[in-house]
Amino acid sequence: MPFDDELVIADEVGSQLIRLVRLIERKQVQYQAEHPDAVERATYHLLVHLVNDGPRRAGSLAEAVHSDPSTISRQIGHLVRLGLVERTADPVDGRATLLAATDEGRRVFEENRRLRNERIAEMLAGWSPDDRHALAELLARFTSDFENSMLRSAEAAAAATIDAAAVRS
Known part of the structure; x- marks a missing residue:
């Protein structure tokens, strides 16, 4: 079980990701409205x-x-x-x-x-070079970990399905 601090940080990261996704979606809707053939x-x-x-x-x-x-x-x-x-x-x-x-x-x-x-x-023009590099590295790491987590979940679900089928037969 993660520590309370880890959950607080996870909540903040999750909230900021939701905010970012909503902003991207809003921008996409605006772009589609301005460019109907896009x-x-x-x-x-x-x-x-x-x-x-x-x-x-x-x-x-x-x-x-x-x-x-x-x-x-x-x-x-x-x-x-x-x-x-x-x-x-x-x-x-x-x-x-x-x-x-x-x-x-x-x-x-x-x-x-x-x-x-x-x-x-x-x-990012106002960010320091170190901050820009850190963002790129951390975002790549987070995205890879997210993708790997999805793959592990899919593999676990597939294994559970196979186990359930084996029990039924």
Whole structure:
């Protein structure tokens, strides 16, 4: 059981994360209202993975973003219609399809990344270099720990399901 101090700090971190997520969501809603043709954040996240990780099958992409294949299919269809993603035959298995970012998809990604980085740099301009580096390091560490915690929970749930099935049989 964590100490009371740890729970107080965890409560503050949780509260600040909720505040940050709400601010990001509010900004996204505002952006969507001002740019009705803009790609939704969840859909754009697929493009990010395809640019950063290269071509992949839809199932692999769904796993990477922790989503279900039907949602991915709809979102990829939107990106294909916009010309940001293309479908090609998998060279290993011609019956399968690979998804890949187009040149336009990579251009849009790079432009969005540049704008995001400029906004963040502007927000952090008054911070000391040490504070900026500490934020980047701690945020990366927290995100990795959060992701690993999710994976452990999913593994534990899968093991419990298998154990329950074994007991029933």
